[in-house]
Amino acid sequence: MSGFDLQVYLTERRGLVDAALERHLPSEAAPPLTIHRAMRYSVMAGGKRLRPILVIAGAEAVGGAATMVMPTACALEMIHTYSLIHDDLPAMDDDDYRRGRLTNHKVFGDAIAILAGDALLTLAFRLIADNADLVSDPRVIRDVVAEIADAAGTIGMVGGQVVDIESEGKAISAETLEYIHRHKTAALIRASLRVGARLAGGDAKAVAAITEAGSDLGLAFQIVDDLLDVEGSLEELGKTAGSDERKQKATYPGIHGREASRRQAKMLIDRAKERLGVFGQRSAPLLALADYVVERKS
């Protein structure tokens, strides 16, 4: 990897993303105060910023830069955060902690939490529209809106959440579990990489390679998430470990065992890295991110 330092890369990119999120979120001093406070509470709670960093890395892989894709990178983080806020609601997973602090509805109440999620999803599309000013061909914005809407909607993330909810407490097949993981998590991760590459002018071949790698990376990410839920601690995770089991959610290690799950994640990551070979030197961040996905502790 010729000396590529992932920790430095992640810290720098996270700093850029955090600063951009800070800029793009409505001020807490702007009315209506409550909703802006609630939006900021969850988005600025930290988090790995994996999706925005993947947008950036997708752009960099095809020769682009973070500045070209930053509004869309923020949009992906807002969509991810909205889904967590709604997922944590009493009517859904009923979680009290997220990213190491009280969930949105525990602080602001259910009504504001629902609206904060709605507002973040809405603002995300505003930011994608704003990205038009930063790209050489603004017509690509239309494709990016469509792609992110698909990845976030019922043929993507929301579809995975629905099947997840409907599967609670049931014995589900390995196929159903893979459906949930591919839709609930992998779709948005894959889209993050893809739109990064597309906004930065990546050609069809580059986008195809990144799409396949993104699929594998996304599934591996969720398998590792399942493993961490079994093995991790509250301190490391920022949320209560063992929550899948408590909620009788089917997990990858639950169905395939821990060893096979670890092997599967490793296989997916290796395959993703192979596919990213086409980008040569430029793929260094993506290759390191791929390793990070399986090696992370939270």
Added chain:
Amino acid sequence: MSGFDLQVYLTERRGLVDAALERHLPSEAAPPLTIHRAMRYSVMAGGKRLRPILVIAGAEAVGGAATMVMPTACALEMIHTYSLIHDDLPAMDDDDYRRGRLTNHKVFGDAIAILAGDALLTLAFRLIADNADLVSDPRVIRDVVAEIADAAGTIGMVGGQVVDIESEGKAISAETLEYIHRHKTAALIRASLRVGARLAGGDAKAVAAITEAGSDLGLAFQIVDDLLDVEGSLEELGKTAGSDERKQKATYPGIHGREASRRQAKMLIDRAKERLGVFGQRSAPLLALADYVVERKS
């Protein structure tokens, strides 16, 4: 008005909108079935289709046609419907009936209702992106996405909902009530007219006229809604009358009295019609729609 028949116009346009919604909503036979059924349940429950018809009328006023703007017209109806689904949740207004039948969460449960709302909002932006194929300058799509996101977000509809929720049971000023009405309802109505005109290639002068008319029309619409809530019957409204009073919501007639409210709505509509004069013959549908807003019974 030279023989313009609003009933024929509304029936025809509603038929076009219903057929397009039918096409654009995911099939109930496509997995995950539950969420698609829930989305269709609320969108296809009827409704006046006022927002999509305003998109069409906005296009027609500048010489465009319904076919040019139909995906965006459907998007506006989906955003309106998502807001109703979330508004009706127990955590929000806790309503059992809407458009004459059980609310979404009464049929599908709170979790699916939340996700159905999320999915409709997401699909709306997909449809706006798709509208790029139907307009002469696809770059306008970026502006339409931005405009609708603003009208639906915290500086628009969601902002109005937040202040509405926070004002329940409190004595609020006439200014706060106007803030709620202008944001919760008028913003999306104004945006409907504006994006119709913009997609159809309306120039700055035309869009400015339609913007001012849309503001007045939107506020008048909500004043009449408040009046109908006081005066209407369940049969006419499709929802329980008197619900504002039960929920201790401030209303226009509650603050200004019924007579002054009726006068105010009439004044706004007259002013809107005056502004629409610039469109000559082409404004016939909009002028008739303006009258309809104050004269409707549901």
